[in-house]
Amino acid sequence: MKNEITLQTRRQFLRGTVLGSALSWTVPTFLADTFAALQSQAADSATQIVTGKDGSILVVLQMAGGNDGLNTVIPYANDFYHNARPKIGQTADKVLKLNGDIAFHSAMTGFKNLYDSGNLAVVQGVGYPNPNRSHFRSTEIWQTASDSDKVEKYGWLGRYFDNACAGADPTVGVVVGRQLPESFFAKTPTGICFDNPQNYRFLSPERPKPGQTDMTEAAYEKLNETEMASSDADSGASIGSLAAGMPMQGGKAVDFIERTAMDAQISSDEVRNIAARVQNQATYPNSAFANSLKLVAKLIGGGLPTRIYYVSQGGYDTHTNQLATQQRLLGDLGDSLKAFVDDLKAQGNLQRVLVMTFSEFGRRVTENANGGTDHGAAAPMFIVGNKVKAGLLGRYPSLAPQDLFEGDIKYNVDFRSVYASVLENWLKTKSAPILGKQFEPLPVV
Amino acid sequence: MLKPLSKDGWNYETAAHLLNRAGFGGPPEEITRLTDLGHEAALSSLLDYEKIPDPTPNPVWAVPDLGRADRVRAMQSMTPDAKREAQQAEQRAQAQQIIELRGWWLNRMATGPRPFQEKMVLFWHGHFATSYEKVRDAYYMWRQNELFRQLATDYWLHLLTEAGKDPAMLIWLDQAQSRKEHPNENYAREVMELFSLGEGHYTEKDVTEGARALTGWSLDRQTEQFIFRPFFHDNGDKTFLGRTGNLNGEDMMAQIVKQPQAAVFITGKLWNFFAGQMPSPELNSALADAFVESARCFKPFLRVMFRSEEFYSESIIRNQVKSPVQWLVGTARTLQCDLPPGFISAAILRSLGQDLFAPPNVKGWDGGITWITTNTLLERYNDAATLVQGTTQQLSASDFALKPGGPGGVVQEKAAQRMHIGGVDVEKILTPEERADKNKLVAALQHRLLQSTFSNKQDQALRDFLDSRPTLADADIRNVVRLVMSTPEYQVT
Numbered sequence: 001m002k003n004e005i006t007l008q009t010r011r012q013f014l015r016g017t018v019l020g021s022a023l024s025w026t027v028p029t030f031l032a033d034t035f036a037a038l039q040s041q042a043a044d045s046a047t048q049i050v051t052g053k054d055g056s057i058l059v060v061l062q063m064a065g066g067n068d069g070l071n072t073v074i075p076y077a078n079d080f081y082h083n084a085r086p087k088i089g090q091t092a093d094k095v096l097k098l099n100g101d102i103a104f105h106s107a108m109t110g111f112k113n114l115y116d117s118g119n120l121a122v123v124q125g126v127g128y129p130n131p132n133r134s135h136f137r138s139t140e141i142w143q144t145a146s147d148s149d150k151v152e153k154y155g156w157l158g159r160y161f162d163n164a165c166a167g168a169d170p171t172v173g174v175v176v177g178r179q180l181p182e183s184f185f186a187k188t189p190t191g192i193c194f195d196n197p198q199n200y201r202f203l204s205p206e207r208p209k210p211g212q213t214d215m216t217e218a219a220y221e222k223l224n225e226t227e228m229a230s231s232d233a234d235s236g237a238s239i240g241s242l243a244a245g246m247p248m249q250g251g252k253a254v255d256f257i258e259r260t261a262m263d264a265q266i267s268s269d270e271v272r273n274i275a276a277r278v279q280n281q282a283t284y285p286n287s288a289f290a291n292s293l294k295l296v297a298k299l300i301g302g303g304l305p306t307r308i309y310y311v312s313q314g315g316y317d318t319h320t321n322q323l324a325t326q327q328r329l330l331g332d333l334g335d336s337l338k339a340f341v342d343d344l345k346a347q348g349n350l351q352r353v354l355v356m357t358f359s360e361f362g363r364r365v366t367e368n369a370n371g372g373t374d375h376g377a378a379a380p381m382f383i384v385g386n387k388v389k390a391g392l393l394g395r396y397p398s399l400a401p402q403d404l405f406e407g408d409i410k411y412n413v414d415f416r417s418v419y420a421s422v423l424e425n426w427l428k429t430k431s432a433p434i435l436g437k438q439f440e441p442l443p444v445v
Numbered sequence: 446m447l448k449p450l451s452k453d454g455w456n457y458e459t460a461a462h463l464l465n466r467a468g469f470g471g472p473p474e475e476i477t478r479l480t481d482l483g484h485e486a487a488l489s490s491l492l493d494y495e496k497i498p499d500p501t502p503n504p505v506w507a508v509p510d511l512g513r514a515d516r517v518r519a520m521q522s523m524t525p526d527a528k529r530e531a532q533q534a535e536q537r538a539q540a541q542q543i544i545e546l547r548g549w550w551l552n553r554m555a556t557g558p559r560p561f562q563e564k565m566v567l568f569w570h571g572h573f574a575t576s577y578e579k580v581r582d583a584y585y586m587w588r589q590n591e592l593f594r595q596l597a598t599d600y601w602l603h604l605l606t607e608a609g610k611d612p613a614m615l616i617w618l619d620q621a622q623s624r625k626e627h628p629n630e631n632y633a634r635e636v637m638e639l640f641s642l643g644e645g646h647y648t649e650k651d652v653t654e655g656a657r658a659l660t661g662w663s664l665d666r667q668t669e670q671f672i673f674r675p676f677f678h679d680n681g682d683k684t685f686l687g688r689t690g691n692l693n694g695e696d697m698m699a700q701i702v703k704q705p706q707a708a709v710f711i712t713g714k715l716w717n718f719f720a721g722q723m724p725s726p727e728l729n730s731a732l733a734d735a736f737v738e739s740a741r742c743f744k745p746f747l748r749v750m751f752r753s754e755e756f757y758s759e760s761i762i763r764n765q766v767k768s769p770v771q772w773l774v775g776t777a778r779t780l781q782c783d784l785p786p787g788f789i790s791a792a793i794l795r796s797l798g799q800d801l802f803a804p805p806n807v808k809g810w811d812g813g814i815t816w817i818t819t820n821t822l823l824e825r826y827n828d829a830a831t832l833v834q835g836t837t838q839q840l841s842a843s844d845f846a847l848k849p850g851g852p853g854g855v856v857q858e859k860a861a862q863r864m865h866i867g868g869v870d871v872e873k874i875l876t877p878e879e880r881a882d883k884n885k886l887v888a889a890l891q892h893r894l895l896q897s898t899f900s901n902k903q904d905q906a907l908r909d910f911l912d913s914r915p916t917l918a919d920a921d922i923r924n925v926v927r928l929v930m931s932t933p934e935y936q937v938t
Contacts, residue, residue: 136578140806149630153808170819178796180818182805189818200820202931203827205834205924215913216924220826222906223899223932253721253766256814257822257933264819320529370525 056426059296059309059355060157062181063333065316066135069362069379070409071326073122073396076103080399084366088322088373098122102396107327110334111382118390119341120382121444123418125397127378127411131361135317135375138360143182145416145435156419156434157308158186164429165190165307170263171270174299175310176292184310189260191308192267197275197295201268224261274302281346282339289313290336297343300353307427316359320370337384345386354426354445355384358415364407365399377408381418383444387426393442417442446731447753455484459757461896465938466719466765467491467751468560470775472874473893488751492598492744494559501557504549506542507587509669542583547794547801548787550590554770555777555784565597565743566590567770568718570801573608573640574809575617577802584669585613586802598744601711601736602702605641606695610671612664618807621664625679628656635807637701646706647686654683658692702741708733712746720756721765721813728755763897766816767938769797772825775938776832779893780926781874783867785832793828797821817936829930833923835868871922880922883911890929899934 074090075081077100082089095103096112104111114120130148132138137148144152154162157173165172166188173184173191184191194200204216278298284290292311299306313333318325337355344350362379378397397409404410420431421441432438450459460479464471468491479487516535520528554563570593577586589611596604608614609632615621623629633655637647661678664671683692686700701707712732716724724732732750739745750756767775773793777784784790794800798821804810871880879889887907891898899907907925914921929935 134579136576149634151635151807153806153811180798180820185805185811185815187815189815192819194820200823202823203830205830215910216928219906219910219928220931222909223903223928225902253764253814253937254933257766257817257936260817260819260822261933264823267819268823320525370529 055305055307055352056428057300057307057309057353058422058427059311059353060183061355061357062310062312063316063329063357063359064139064312064314065318065359066138066361066363066375067316067329067359067379068318068322068326068373068376069359070365070399071322071373072105072108072330073124073380074103074105075101075396075399077101078399080365080401084399086367087371088367098392102392105326105330107331108334110331110336110338112334113338114334114341114384115390119386119388120384121388121390122392123381123383123413123442123444124392124394125378125409125412126358126381126394126415126418127361128414128416129411131377131408131411133361133375133377135360140182142358142360142415144185145419152436153185154187155181155183155185157183157310158190159434160308160423160427160429161190162187163433164427168307169267169305170260171267171304171306173308173310174296174304174306176295177310177312181310181312192271193310194271197271200271202265221265224258224265226258226262270304271299274299274304278302280343282342284339284343285332285335287332287336289332290339293336293340294343297340297347300344300349301347318363319368319372319374322367322372341384350386353385354387354422355382356418356422356444357382362409365404365409366407377405378411381415383418383422385445387445389444393444413442414439418444421445446728447735447749447755449752450484450754450757452484454754454757455487456480458762458896459484460487462757462762463487463491463751465775466721466756468564469554469771469778470938471778472781476896484752488748491561492748492751494562497558499553499557499559499562501549501553503591504542504545504587506545507584507591510584511668513669514666536581539581539583543577543586543802544788544791546583546587546590547791548784550801551770551774551784551787551790554774560778562594562597566593568715569593569597569604569608571718571804571809571812572714573614574804574807575613575802576804576806580613580616582613582616585611585616589613590802598747599742601707601741601743602699604743605636605702606698608640609636609659609694609698610662612669612671615662615664615671620659620662623656623660623662624674624677625657625660628653628660628679630656632656633659633697636698639808641701641710642704642706643710646704646710650684651686654685654692655697657681657683658685658697659694662694705733708736708741712736715743715747716750718812719750720761722761763937765938766813767936768810768812768816769794769799769821770801771938772797772936773828773832776829776930780833780869782832782835782869785866789866793824793831796824797828822936825936826927826931829935830927831866833869833927833930834920835866869923869926871919871926875922880917883908883917886911886917886922886925890926894926894929895934897934899932903932903934 175193
């Protein structure tokens with residue numbers, strides 16, 4: 001409680017002081033969003049800018065390692081499938097059937113529950129032209145939404161921030177993890193990341209007793225307070241340049257860092273405060289991945305003005321003994337997602353949230369000699385939320401040998417059509433400037 | 446344009462600027478020494494590094510592994526379990542070596558006698574951005590690093606040609622697999638787009654014709670050397686950037702380097718790296734002219750650049766965001782302390798966004814303000830405590846996000862959390878008077894760490910902290926050093 005008051009007071013102080021003086025690059029971004037919103041309303045009413053705590057939220061969920069889509073959304077009645085997978089093929093008696101042809105893996109009770117309640121869309125056969133089988137390269141293609149023969153410098157979410165979130169609070173993008181994924185790379189750095197909120201802070205060597213001031217921390221805060229800009233600047237012009245995304249032109253590098261330092265202080269307080277204050281309202285599995293979703297649920301419940309959350313679950317590179325590994329991972333994934341949905345429902349936030357999964361590739365149709373599968377191509381994506389077009393979307397790719405390319409199923413849906421739909425129909429922004437060209441959106445909401 | 450800096454323009458501030466940019470900075474004594482040398486001799490002391498012996502030994506494993514191809518082949522006939530074990534052992538050894546390689550290079554930057562040469566190696570690594578994530582071979586990565594060192598300031602044609610024949614590059618951009626039946630266009634495209642001309646200065650036809658010219662450039666996995674394979678080479682006529690004939694890879698590189706745009710492109714990139722921002726079109730064209738007049742050789746060109754008054758203008762000095770490497774190595778040089786052990790330094794750099802030998806993609810690191818996010822800034826502030834206090838307690842577990850289970854994984858993480866790694870010796874960097882007098886202490890640290898001064902408010906913040914301490918113990922002084930580093934001002938150079 002005490003923390004909250006201090007934070008509130010500091011924010012009010014900064015708001016008052018900054019608004020009282022001229023605006024420049026040194027204005028903390030959390031203030032700039034107001035102006036960005038004003039600016040954008042005039043410029044393009046079709047674009048929805050982050051304005052606060054009621055916008056729609058996208059949770060991007062990476063299944064790292066290349067999930068075997070064929071044993072996730074299973075063509076259990078298909079002979080080609082069983083011929084190619086005598087050891088690891090999933091038979092009709094085990095699977096969770098969706099219809100006469102397609103079923104979920106038996107561990108996916110969480111998914112089945114979401115599917116039956118109309119909260120899950122399965123996009124079948126998603127991939128891209130000229131697929132690449134390298135983890136590194138294919139992940140990069142998904143993260144940057146590039147063609148497979150082009151290298152892009154910025155990520156697709158980074159381009160979303162650059163295009164649609166100029167001047168937003170840095171917490172507009174939150175990564176639960178140790179590193180910013182390539183999808184977040186942007187012209188103007190945006191977004192924060194941490195695996196444990198307690199680490200997202202200035203660490204002081206002091207251990208002050210209650211009531212005592214931590215002098216190291218106090219010094220750090222004062223050293224990093226924004227120097228208010230000189231008052232002779234024309235504030236009208238400054239608002240324009242703020243909304244334009246504040247590239248590094250003419251500005252001093254140190255001014256940009258000052259602003260980031262202020263953002264860091266404020267968002268660090270805010271994130272730790274929410275994590276300590278908000279309680280989860282559903283029972284999650286006991287796993288590292290579930291913990292990331294628990295944290296995201298807390299941050300949503302606590303009203304962080306975030307549009308994009310990014311979480312990941314690793315371990316899908318199942319060259320050997322795939323059965324046990326996938327059983328564990330898919331069970332954890334589905335149960336965690338089910339709990340996450342329940343949690344958001346209890347909070348009253350479910351209608352604001354959409355979860356989208358992806359994996360860098362699916363796996364080879366034919367199993368290998370080690371009870372596993374090797375790197376492949378197309379695979380399904382999952383979209384979760386109560387606004388989704390629930391059910392099976394797209395077509396299941398053919399497994400007939402003559403329809404395969406080098407042993408891999410061919411994609412029917414370009415992943416960028418899914419991104420396009422998420423951007424246009426969910427985040428309410430134009431997709432072409434972000435994806436580099438216009439992809440026909442495959443409606444998922 | 447590019448007139449030499451006037452004689453009275455050379456002073457402590459400009460000398461510090463040169464040392465920061467053409468090297469990794471240094472303590473006040475070193476800056477004073479450069480100042481006293483005068484501009485021309487100071488330049489020579491950095492640029493003419495061939496005269497300075499560098500006895501750094503190569504890593505013991507930095508030789509071709511002539512048995513590797515056979516070992517990999519033998520794995521194909523093993524039982525699945527044995528094969529998996531053999532592959533894992535191979536990967537573990539490689540991963541251990543790449544960690545060693547990072548430490549080896551960082552130490553050359555931090556303590557070696559030729560900082561400018563290492564700064565150029567860093568430039569070329571970011572320019573020809575090649576990642577271990579695909580190459581998966583520490584020897585090849587070392588070899589490329591050594592190539593950049595040998596040819597750091599050589600002729601552009603020589604370096605560009607050798608970079609294309611480099612084994613790591615042959616793997617990284619798929620040239621090793623290219624043959625006349627199916628020319629792989631990856632290298633042909635990237636060499637023009639990213640390494641030499643820039644987008645819009647060649648056609649798609651140049652890419653396909655260039656790919657044909659490059660066929661035959663390949664890698665001999667047995668000897669781990671470049672090999673020209675005549676049977677892979679397309680001997681037909683090609684037309685590349687206006688020249689027609691039975692062109693090969695060498696012809697292609699010569700034709701690229703001859704383009705006026707090639708001089709504009711590489712000098713603009715060098716200016717951006719060293720000066721901290723892209724040059725204006727007028728300045729870029731003057732730089733390109735200087736490069737052509739230098740016979741497209743980097744050493745004389747860079748001397749012109751580091752001599753020019755433009756390089757010392759107000760908008761350039763102290764207006765570049767330190768890269769993580771600059772931040773880490775510069776801190777060690779400026780505070781005259783050791784770098785942490787290689788795997789910790791590597792973990793710090795990774796968490797700050799510059800994982801050496803693993804750039805994010807073939808475009809390299811974007812640099813500039815993109816180094817700074819709210820979390821990398823907090824990481825810098827917290828890593829400063831680690832470096833200064835000399836204990837890893839300040840490091841969060843996430844700083845050790847190396848390969849889980851592999852070398853540098855859980856075991857090293859636990860060890861690291863208890864480790865003492867040197868830290869700053871306050872008696873070495875401060876006189877007894879400076880350690881006894883708060884005003885002198887604050888002034889000396891600003892002089893050493895910023896070569897500039899704080900605002901009054903920031904000064905007051907440091908004074909308030911010092912006034913809260915009953916005495917000036919070494920630990921308190923180290924804490925002040927850390928606080929000075931925990932400012933926006935310390936993140937620029």
